[in-house]
Amino acid sequence: MEERRENGPMMTDGLIPSPTNPMVNPLLTDLYQYTMAYAYWKAGKHNERAVFDLFFRRSPFGGEYTVFAGLEECIRFIANFKFTAEDIDFLRGALPGGCEEGFLDYLRQVDCSEVEVYAIPEGSVVFPKVPLIRVEGPVAVAQLLETTLVNLVNYASLVATNAARHRRVAGNSKTLLEFGLRRAQGPDGGISASRYCYMGGFDATSNVAAGRLFGIPLKGTHSHAFVSSFMVRKDFYCCPTVIMHHMIWCHARTASLTSPDMQSPDEIVEKLLRSADASTTCEDFVSLVQSWLRKIQRTRLSIGGFGETNLSELAAFTSYALAFPDNFLALVDTYDVLRSGIPNFCAVALALRDLGYTAIGIRLDSGDLAYLSGEARKFFQAIEKDFGVPGFGKTSITASNDLNEETLDHLNKQGHEIDAFGIGTYLVTCYSQPALGCVFKLVEINNQPRMKLSEDVSKVSIPCKKQCYRLYGKEGYALVDLMIGENEAAPKVGERILCRHPFNESKRAYVVPQRVEELLKCFWRGSTDKSREELLPLTDVRARCMMQLEQMRPDHMRRLNPTPYKVSVSAKLYDFIHFLWLNEAPNLQDLKFWTSDGNQQKRTTSSDSQRSFLIEL
Ligand SMILES: Nc1ncnc2c1ncn2[C@@H]1O[C@H](COP(=O)(O)OP(=O)(O)OP(=O)(O)O)[C@@H](O)[C@H]1O
Numbered sequence: 001m002e003e004r005r006e007n008g009p010m011m012t013d014g015l016i017p018s019p020t021n022p023m024v025n026p027l028l029t030d031l032y033q034y035t036m037a038y039a040y041w042k043a044g045k046h047n048e049r050a051v052f053d054l055f056f057r058r059s060p061f062g063g064e065y066t067v068f069a070g071l072e073e074c075i076r077f078i079a080n081f082k083f084t085a086e087d088i089d090f091l092r093g094a095l096p097g098g099c100e101e102g103f104l105d106y107l108r109q110v111d112c113s114e115v116e117v118y119a120i121p122e123g124s125v126v127f128p129k130v131p132l133i134r135v136e137g138p139v140a141v142a143q144l145l146e147t148t149l150v151n152l153v154n155y156a157s158l159v160a161t162n163a164a165r166h167r168r169v170a171g172n173s174k175t176l177l178e179f180g181l182r183r184a185q186g187p188d189g190g191i192s193a194s195r196y197c198y199m200g201g202f203d204a205t206s207n208v209a210a211g212r213l214f215g216i217p218l219k220g221t222h223s224h225a226f227v228s229s230f231m232v233r234k235d236f237y238c239c240p241t242v243i244m245h246h247m248i249w250c251h252a253r254t255a256s257l258t259s260p261d262m263q264s265p266d267e268i269v270e271k272l273l274r275s276a277d278a279s280t281t282c283e284d285f286v287s288l289v290q291s292w293l294r295k296i297q298r299t300r301l302s303i304g305g306f307g308e309t310n311l312s313e314l315a316a317f318t319s320y321a322l323a324f325p326d327n328f329l330a331l332v333d334t335y336d337v338l339r340s341g342i343p344n345f346c347a348v349a350l351a352l353r354d355l356g357y358t359a360i361g362i363r364l365d366s367g368d369l370a371y372l373s374g375e376a377r378k379f380f381q382a383i384e385k386d387f388g389v390p391g392f393g394k395t396s397i398t399a400s401n402d403l404n405e406e407t408l409d410h411l412n413k414q415g416h417e418i419d420a421f422g423i424g425t426y427l428v429t430c431y432s433q434p435a436l437g438c439v440f441k442l443v444e445i446n447n448q449p450r451m452k453l454s455e456d457v458s459k460v461s462i463p464c465k466k467q468c469y470r471l472y473g474k475e476g477y478a479l480v481d482l483m484i485g486e487n488e489a490a491p492k493v494g495e496r497i498l499c500r501h502p503f504n505e506s507k508r509a510y511v512v513p514q515r516v517e518e519l520l521k522c523f524w525r526g527s528t529d530k531s532r533e534e535l536l537p538l539t540d541v542r543a544r545c546m547m548q549l550e551q552m553r554p555d556h557m558r559r560l561n562p563t564p565y566k567v568s569v570s571a572k573l574y575d576f577i578h579f580l581w582l583n584e585a586p587n588l589q590d591l592k593f594w595t596s597d598g599n600q601q602k603r604t605t606s607s608d609s610q611r612s613f614l615i616e617l
Pocket residue numbers: 365366367368369370371400401402403404407410411414
């Protein structure tokens with residue numbers, strides 16, 4: 001993977017850098033792309049000009065919207081598409097039955113200088129059937145791009161959408177932390193998850209490599225292992241297993257009964273802590289913490305009292321605070337949240353406060369998160385009131401543990417006091433829907449529109465090289481996406497336009513747009529033509545995503561039974577689709593239909609009639 005970047009692609013001399021993952025190269029594809037490329041070449045068809053659309057058929061997670069992600073990596077792949085000598089050597093033996101040397105000579109000089117790419121900007125909210133990327137170029141080259149482009153868009157868009165959905169249910173005021181690296185589908189899955197969850201609205205990641213590569217804010221707490229690595233001798237004498245192990249250990253080393261690993265708070269070696277403003281030094285921070293714990297224990301807090309807390313946990317918290325006095329956040333559920341974790345945290349936080357530091361808060365990682373967060377909040381508020389500590393009641397509460405969109409929704413319904421959510425497994429694995437199902441379909445070759453037919457109407461592709469627009473209404477919400485033929489006039493603000501469902505005759509509406517947004521922008525037009533859209537820094541792409549999500553009508557965005565967003569075609573494109581559909585249906589040359597005078601007549605299927613139609617389009 002490449003070196004650190006500050007939140008955006010590194011452009012040197014206008015060159016587009018190579019893909020983030022070096023595995024993204026011309027061989028990262030399906031074998032059939034090469035067999036087809038060879039057959040195109042053998043047929044002398046390889047340079048025919050083709051147009052492919054990359055689109056998906058249904059939004060994921062039962063929703064009606066998708067966040068488009070992965071474009072930057074697609075453009076990096078296209079801009080750097082070139083075979084190495086080793087690639088060519090490998091391909092020589094990879095095609096079934098081998099291939100002529102001339103084909104390999106052809107591949108040696110292939111690049112994307114003849115390719116044009118139009119795309120919807122990354123981070124946009126997008127809908128089914130509308131091309132996210134339109135690739136135009138020599139058919140063999142465009143065909144070779146298919147699998148890689150689909151691969152780069154599929155998971156990126158799926159996980160960005162998942163993140164956006166988590167953001168929507170959590171609300172804008174909550175902090176969302178992506179904790180998924182350990183559960184992601186391999187290293188690329190982990191890196192991609194961090195990048196695209198940030199794009200979709202998360203605030204930070206725990207993934208250090210993603211922080212370095214993309215400039216995503218890094219955040220984290222600590223684990224149970226850190227807390228349970230501290231032990232007090234009291235526990236040592238009580239636990240038979242430990243006694244047994246220790247007797248063996250001591251015998252082997254003829255050492256004293258006190259292991260160097262055993263630490264009560266008094267055994268912390270480095271106890272010194274300088275105040276936040278560096279004006280004073282506390283020689284014994286541990287004693288300060290202990291005195292605060294006693295104070296809290298003795299004071300009848302307005303929410304009631306508590307007994308002994310776990311002192312090994314206190315030692316762990318104290319040590320963590322000594323290491324990070326400015327960023328103290330404690331995981332409080334290792335032993336007992338209410339009777340140990342929270343009081344111990346408060347003792348350390350109050351001691352820090354004496355030295356001018358403000359503790360960040362706690363993390364809950366088990367149990368009933370609604371209840372425990374509520375109890376924690378009451379405890380913090382009681383400290384604020386009873387000890388006169390302004391702001392302590394607002395101490396931050398982070399929750400984690402198998403969270404997902406559903407759980408966040410349940411927590412909201414119950415009421416909770418959580419400020420931040422750490423989410424891993426369900427987010428990055430896209431547990432509730434593991435793939436988006438993007439496709440890459442040929443829509444035109446040599447200026448002849450093509451379409452893929454299917455029994456299932458949702459799988460019929462929309463032919464022609466198209467222009468795509470988003471039409472906005474009075475309230476500023478997006479109303480409809482409209483696809484029109486390449487040579488049709490663009491829709492105009494204030495002018496009525498008929499928008500038709502591409503396949504359902506009865507679904508149509510006149511729209512008078514208040515704003516018209518052209519969706520497909522040029523992102524690549526050969527290496528020498530620099531007149532293309534810039535690849536923006538990740539933070540800008542994220543901001544676009546947030547803004548577009550805000551502009552969606554709320555009923556399209558709701559979790560239960562959202563209203564489908566309308567995706568339409570112009571009247572001319574509608575007529576052409578259905579004309580071509582009938583012409584492409586099997587055995588049409590032999591099909592007869594009845595004329596009004598009762599005579600049988602043959603349907604014309606000549607490409608001449610298609611062409612005359614196209615002129616109008
Ligand atoms: N108030 C709540 N409403 C709905 N779901 C919740 C609530 N609180 C926690 N959960 C979810 O319930 C599940 C609890 O899982 P589980 O029973 O395995 O964990 P636990 O017993 O609390 O913790 P662990 O076993 O890790 O110590 C988690 O998925 C968590 O996100």
